[in-house]
Amino acid sequence: MRFSEAFINTVKEVPAEAEVISHQLMLRAGMIRKLAAGVYTYLPLGYRVIQKIEGIIREEMNRAGALEVHLPVLCPAELWQESGRWSLYGPELMRLQDRHSRQFCLGPTHEEVITDLVRREVRSYRQLPLNLYQIQTKFRDEIRPRFGLMRGREFIMKDAYSFDRDDAGAEISYQKMKETYERIFRRCGLICKAVEADTGAIGGSFSHEFMVLAESGEDRIASCSRCEYASNVEKATYAIADKEPVENSTSWLAMQPVSTPELSTVQEVASFLGVSPSQVVKTLLVLADEQILAVLIRGDQELNEVKLKNLTAATKISMASPQVVESITGPESVGFSGPVGLSGVRVVADYSVRDIENFVVGANRKDTHFINVNWGRDCPRPEFFDLRVVQEDDPCPRCQGPLKISRGIEVGHIFKLGTKYSKALQATYLDQNGEEKTIVMGCYGIGVGRTMAASIEQNHDRDGIIWPMPIAPYQVMVLPTDTTDKDIREAAEAIYQELLSAGLEVIIDDREERPGVKFKDSDLLGIPVRITIGSKSLKQNSVEIRIRKTGQVIQVLKDQCRQKVQQMVSEMLEASS
């Protein structure tokens, strides 16, 4: 490719709208442009990277025996009503109507569509197992699209669905995909970690997320510093100490009300009373779908909504409105809720408040708290569950080792679905005995654009992107310092042609620009290998090869350039597979 014909428009200034580095660099390197919030155009350079990633995904999926299909983006509402997700999915689902007022949605994921296909086609156990995948544009009307390709409303995703005869088969499919994902991300040059995760809107029994560790990541990961345990904090648990409840204690003090005017946050109350926040029990009034719950949690801990959601089997958790709070705890009591004398609602508590005594709670009265409250004496002992977000140094649920919290970008997610969709849509087969059985499913997604963004988050420096060789838009940049100089121009042309015929992916910067401009652009674009052809080295009949990642420069004779570059490129391809 000739730079002059490649439609690459680089930008010096950092675009105001871009916050994270991958977004900034993709805009600056002329790889993407925004059309609307969370909606991007891929320019030729960026699209080459997308295609590289897709290529790796295809190879590995095919290697694992999966078959590529192409499902419709436009899905009829009936299918979604059949699975129950039409009402469950909420405003994230892009809904639309055709001219006959028939309801459709733009697929945010394709369980319904694929299951519909399979239930029509699959009759016999002989047709199973089956793994179908596609690389397709998805639509999710995110509340807040941000970070460029990281969280878009329209995005490219690889999604695969496995169909097995039974759980044992599904387990094998799942493990195979887990290994395949590890290969895919390794080949893309990413340092990735598989962590346990909540199954969210997709559902199912078990899942892993593939996380690229990066400070800019939107997810938090708890991982054990001693064993292999790693989990999204949404799901992460910790080792809960077994302890007999204390029924009465000599250390219990008399409960009494304290005036705490205008002090409703845990911080304020704790410092006013001169106790630590861990001595305060906060009472959150929560709406789990229609049901009102009082959730008790220690002042220094956070409620994990996902855990509460799973406990209550609710589809949506939200904080109760002030009106609702007052109807439970009395007038003007918002900010002063507590378990003492509370009635009419289910009370659940986190383990963090199980073993404390003489604690502080709201008094269900304006500007008042109780101190020295104790379970059983002052209020009924509630049911205890694990409801809090794990924190740094909590004991690992597997080995008690200290947990560490880090940030990650979710680039892939695999689910054991079980029969959630196959049951709802009646996808069945006949087994050896002629008995009708429900197909057991799994589903497996990879965010293609997000993988591209994550790669930049992990591979860049002050000057720009540093593509890992397997997903670089071009492998080699040929850079003549002065195209008005005949010798330089011809030498560069010759090398360019030679590399092309050797099968390398080469771009030559044939623009009549000053060398500095070309060097800057070449660094920004992140092409892994650069060959500089300039008058100095040309006099010794040699050229300069520079590695983008290390900055290492070697001089080689012109005649040996092709061989050397070919060797470097294949080494750099090897390194990540």
Next chain:
RNA sequence: CGGGGCGUAGCGCAGCCUGGUAGCGCACCGGUUUUGGGAACCGGGUGUCGGAGGUUCAAAUCCUCUCGCCCCGACCA
């Protein structure tokens, strides 16, 4: 959905308070000189001042509505 901010040339921004010829830097186009890390000079403005309505002799500027975008929050009891 709540709070805040911003829409002026392709990009980054000033001008708005206090109404009166639409501006700066970069980019872009033409020319001359330059050519190993984002050149210099000369010439060129490429604009629906987000949109609609209103006030006014006169609106980028004031008022109303509206659309779009960005950031924060949505863990507060």
